Amino acid sequence: MALPRLRIGRTLAYVAALAVSAFVLAPIYLITIAAFSSFDAVYEYPKNLVPKDASIETMRVFLDSEGITDSLRRSAYVAAITIVVCLAIGTPAGYALARFSFRAANPFQLALVSTRAFPLIIIAIPLAVTYLRVGIDDTVYGVAMAHIAFTLPLTVLVTASVFAGISYELEEAAMTLGCNRLSAFRRIALPLAFPGVAASAIFIFVTSWNEVFAAAILTFRNRTLPAQLLAALDTSPLTYRLAGGFFLLAPALVVIFFIRKYLLTTWGRVAR
Amino acid sequence: MTTIAQETAPLKRRKRRWEGLPYWLILPTVVYLGVFFVWPMIQGFGLALRDENGWGLTAFQTMVDDAAFGEAVSFTFLLILVIVPIQFVLAFGMALLLNARLRGGGIFLYIFLLPLAISDLAAGIAWSAIFTERGYLNTILEGVGAVDVPFIFLDPTSKTQLVMVVAVAEIWRSTTFMMVILFAGLQAIPRDYVEAAEVFGAGFFQRVRHVIFPMLKPSIQVALLLRLIFAFEVFAVVIALTGSGATVLAAEAYKWQATNENEHVAAAYSVVILGLSLAAAALVLILLRTPRERRLR
Numbered sequence: 001m002a003l004p005r006l007r008i009g010r011t012l013a014y015v016a017a018l019a020v021s022a023f024v025l026a027p028i029y030l031i032t033i034a035a036f037s038s039f040d041a042v043y044e045y046p047k048n049l050v051p052k053d054a055s056i057e058t059m060r061v062f063l064d065s066e067g068i069t070d071s072l073r074r075s076a077y078v079a080a081i082t083i084v085v086c087l088a089i090g091t092p093a094g095y096a097l098a099r100f101s102f103r104a105a106n107p108f109q110l111a112l113v114s115t116r117a118f119p120l121i122i123i124a125i126p127l128a129v130t131y132l133r134v135g136i137d138d139t140v141y142g143v144a145m146a147h148i149a150f151t152l153p154l155t156v157l158v159t160a161s162v163f164a165g166i167s168y169e170l171e172e173a174a175m176t177l178g179c180n181r182l183s184a185f186r187r188i189a190l191p192l193a194f195p196g197v198a199a200s201a202i203f204i205f206v207t208s209w210n211e212v213f214a215a216a217i218l219t220f221r222n223r224t225l226p227a228q229l230l231a232a233l234d235t236s237p238l239t240y241r242l243a244g245g246f247f248l249l250a251p252a253l254v255v256i257f258f259i260r261k262y263l264l265t266t267w268g269r270v271a272r
Numbered sequence: 273m274t275t276i277a278q279e280t281a282p283l284k285r286r287k288r289r290w291e292g293l294p295y296w297l298i299l300p301t302v303v304y305l306g307v308f309f310v311w312p313m314i315q316g317f318g319l320a321l322r323d324e325n326g327w328g329l330t331a332f333q334t335m336v337d338d339a340a341f342g343e344a345v346s347f348t349f350l351l352i353l354v355i356v357p358i359q360f361v362l363a364f365g366m367a368l369l370l371n372a373r374l375r376g377g378g379i380f381l382y383i384f385l386l387p388l389a390i391s392d393l394a395a396g397i398a399w400s401a402i403f404t405e406r407g408y409l410n411t412i413l414e415g416v417g418a419v420d421v422p423f424i425f426l427d428p429t430s431k432t433q434l435v436m437v438v439a440v441a442e443i444w445r446s447t448t449f450m451m452v453i454l455f456a457g458l459q460a461i462p463r464d465y466v467e468a469a470e471v472f473g474a475g476f477f478q479r480v481r482h483v484i485f486p487m488l489k490p491s492i493q494v495a496l497l498l499r500l501i502f503a504f505e506v507f508a509v510v511i512a513l514t515g516s517g518a519t520v521l522a523a524e525a526y527k528w529q530a531t532n533e534n535e536h537v538a539a540a541y542s543v544v545i546l547g548l549s550l551a552a553a554a555l556v557l558i559l560l561r562t563p564r565e566r567r568l569r
Contacts, residue, residue, distance in 0.1 A: 009476065010374075017369045020362075021383045027398040027444065028386065030408050034401055045406035045422075046414060089300035096297035108298055115309060116498060117553055119505045121525055122542040123308070126315035129535050149308035156301055181293075210391030212508040213522065217529050226393050230508055234515055238401075245397030252389035260385050263452055264370075264459075 028249065035059055035246035042239045062243030067228060072247065074140050075225040078215070079208040081144035083201045086155045091197060094159025095185070099168060109160075112153040120150050124214040131218060138220045146214040151204045158203075162196030163189060199262035206255050210248070319539035331536035335544075338537075340519050340527075347435065347510075348520045352503045354439040355446075360496065362443065363450035368480075370451075371458045388448040396512025399441035400426070403513065428517030438518070441509050446502070450495040457491025458484070493560045500552040504545050521545050 030049075034042055038055040041048060062068060097105055127146050131137040166189055174184040190197075215227040223231060229244045236244075256263075323330045335341055366384055374380060387395070402408045403425040410422040427433050461484060469483045485492075507522035519527075525541035528534050 013369055013372050013374060016365065017374055017380050020366055020369070021380060023444065024383050024386055027395070027402060028390075031394075031398040031401060043406075046411040047406075047408055049408065049411065089304055092297040093301040096294035100294035102294040104295065104298070108302070111305075115305070117501055117550060118309075118313060119501070119522075119542070119545050119549060121505060121522055122316045122539075122546050123312040125525065125529055125535055125538045125542050126312040126319055127308070128529065129319065130312070130315070145308055149305065149312075152301060152304060206389040210389070210394070212391060212393045213505070213526065216526060226391060226508070229397070230393060230511065233512060241397050242401060245394050245401075248394040249390050249398065252386055255389050256382060256385045260382055263385055263388065264381070264455055 028253070031242060031246050031249065034242045035062075039239055042242065058239045058243050059246075062240055062247075065240060067223070068244075071223050071225045071228040074219075074222060075209055077140045078144045078147060078224055079205045081141065082147040082151060082208040083204045085144070085148050086152050086204050087159075087197065087201060090152050090155035091159045093156045094161075095163050095189070097156065097160035098163035109157070112156055115153040120146070120211070120214055123149060124217050127214070128217050137218070138222050140222065140224070142218045143215050143224060144208075146218060147208040147211060150211070150214070151207050155200055155204060158200045159193070159197060162193050162200070165196070166192045196262065199259040202255050202259050203263075206251060209251055316539050316542055319536055320543045323536045331534075331540040334534075334537050335524075335528075335540045338524075340524055344519045344521045344524045347431070347518050348504060348506065350431075350435050351438060351442065351506060351510075351520070352500065354435055355442050356496070356499060356503065358439070359443050359447045359450060359499065360492075363447045363454055363495065366447065366451045367455040367458050370455055384451065385448055387445045388452065390445060391508070392442075392445060392506065393508035393512055395441050395445040396509035399437070399444070399509075400513050403437050426514065426517065428514065431518065434514050434518045438506075438510055438513050441513060442506060445509065446499070449502075450499050453495040453498070454488065454491055457488045460491075461487045489560060493556060496560070497553050497556045500556060501549040504549045504552070521548075 033048070033051040033054075035058055036054055036056065037048075037051065038053055038057045039061075041053055041055070042058055093108075096102070097109060124146055127142070128137065131139075131142045136142045170192070171179075171184040171188050174188045175181065179187060210226065212226040212230055215224045216230050219227050225244070225248060229241070229248065232244075233241065320331050321327060321329070370377065370381055370384065400407075405422045405424055405426070409425065410419070413419045413423065425433060425437055465483055465487065466479055469479045474482065505522050506520055507526065510518060510520050511523055521541055521544060525538045525545065528541060529538035
C-alpha cells in the first residue's frame with residue numbers, strides 16, 4: 001500500500017525484493033555447497049561458485065570427528081527438554097492471561113515483557129557458579145534450565161496471544177453441554193490452539209538450538225553443538241567449521257517454512 | 273502496550289470457586305522465573321561486587337585495568353553505531369516490500385524471515401567463508417577483475433575493516449528481527465489513512481514521512497529498543513569472524529568465565545552489559561517519546 005502505484009515503482013519494488021533475497025540467500029547457499037563438497041574443493045582457490053564436484057567427504061569427516069554426534073544429540077536433548085518444560089508450565093500461564101481478568105494479570109505480563117531487557121549473560125554466569133556447587137555443571141539439564149528461563153516469558157506471551165484469538169464462547173458452549181472447565185479446555189481450546197502452540201514449540205526449538213553463550217559457559221566436556229563449534233573455532237580445520245556451521249543453520253530452512261505466518265502475526269503483535 | 277487481558281473483553285467468572293485458578297496457572301511460571309531468572313540476576317550482582325577476599329569493587333577494578341576492556345567497549349559501540357541505523361532503514365524497507373503485496377510475496381516472506389532462525393555463530397562462520405582471504409568474495413572480485421591479488425578483509429590490524437565485516441554479518445542476521453516488529457506495526461495502520469493521503473496528492477515519500485512514520489512510532493520504538501538491547505550481547509559472530517583480532521563485551525565476559533575462570537570479573541562484565549542495555553533502552557524511550565497531545569492512538 002505504501003509503495004507507488006506506478007509501474008516503475010512496482011518494478012523497483014521487485015528489483016529491491018530480489019536484491020534483498022539474494023543478499024539473504026548468498027551466505028546460506030555458499031555454506032551449503034561448501035559443506036557438501038570434497039576437501040580439495042573447500043581449500044581450492046579461486047572457489048567454485050556453482051557446485052561442481054559435490055561430495056559428502058567434508059560432511060562425513062565432520063560427523064566422524066570426535067564428539068560431534070554426541071554434541072548433536074545433546075543439542076537435540078536440550079532443545080527437547082526446553083520445549084517440553086516451557087510448554088508444560090508456560091501454556092497454563094498463557095491461558096490464564098488470555099481467559100481471566102485477575103488483579104495480578106497486568107503486573108505479571110509487564111514482568112514477562114521486561115525480562116527481555118535483561119541479557120542472558122547476566123543469568124548464565126551465576127548459574128554456572130550455582131551448578132558447580134549443586135553438581136549439575138556440565139550437563140544437558142543445566143543448559144536446558146537456562147534456556148527455559150530465557151524462552152519461558154515469550155512462550156507465555158505467545159500462547160496467551162494464541163488463546164486470546166480463540167473465542168471463549170466455544171468453551172462456554174461446551175460447558176453448557178456438559179463439559180467441565182478442564183474437559184472444555186482439553187477438547188475445545190487445546191485442539192484449536194494446537195497450531196499456534198506448535199509454532200511456539202518450533203520457535204523454542206530454534207532459540208535453544210542457536211543459543212551459544214549459556215551453552216558455552218555451562219558445558220565443558222559435554223558440549224552441545226554451538227558450544228563445541230565455538231570452542232573449536234581457532235583449532236579446527238575449515239572443513240569442520242563449514243560443515244558444523246551448516247548443521248547449525250540447516251534447521252532454519254525448515255523451521256521458518258512452518259512458522260512464517262505465525263511469526264508475522266503472533267510474534268509481531270506480542271513484541272509491541 | 274495493550275495487554276491481552278484488556279484485549280479480550282473481561283469475562284465474568286461463572287463460579288466463585290474459580291477465583292484462585294489463574295493464580296495457580298501462573299504459579300509455576302512465577303516460581304521458575306524467580307528461581308532461574310531473578311535469583312541468578314541478584315547473584316550476578318553479588319558476584320560482581322566481591323572477590324575471593326570479600327566485598328568490594330576489585331572485580332570492576334580488574335575489569336577496567338585490563339587493556340581488553342577499552343577495546344571491547346569501543347568495538348561494541350562502533351558496531352552498534354554502524355549496524356543499527358543501516359539496519360533500521362533496511363528493516364523498514366523490507367517491511368514495506370512485504371506489505372506491498374508483490375506477486376510471489378510468499379517466497380519473499382520466507383526468504384526475508386530465514387535469518388531470524390540462524391544463530392550468530394552460524395552467521396559468523398558463513399560470512400567468514402565469504403570474507404576470508406581465499407574465500408568467495410575474493411573469488412568474485414578477482415573474477416570480475418576488481419582486484420589483482422586477494423584482498424585481506426579480515427585484517428586484524430585494521431579495526432575499521434573488522435567493524436565493517438562484522439557489521440555486514442550482523443546486518444545480514446539480525447535485520448529480520450526488526451522487520452518483523454515493523455511489519456506487524458505496518459499492518460495495524462488502517463489502509464484508509466494512507467489512501468486518503470494519496471487522494472490528496474501525497475507522493476510515496478510524503479506518505480511514508482507524514483502518515484506511516486508517525487503511526488508506526490510505537491513499533492519503531494520497540495524495534496529499536498529490543499535491537500539495542502540485543503546489540504550489547506553480540507558475541508559469537510565477532511569471535512568467528514575476527515578470531516582474536518577484535519573483542520566485544522560479551523566475548524570478554526565469556527573469556528573471563530571460561531578461560532580465566534574468574535566469575536567475578538565475568539559477572540562485572542555482565543553487569544556493565546546490563547547497565548548499557550538499560551541505558552540504551554531508556555534513551556530510545558526518551559528520544560522517541562510522543563507528547564500526549566500528539567498521540568494518534
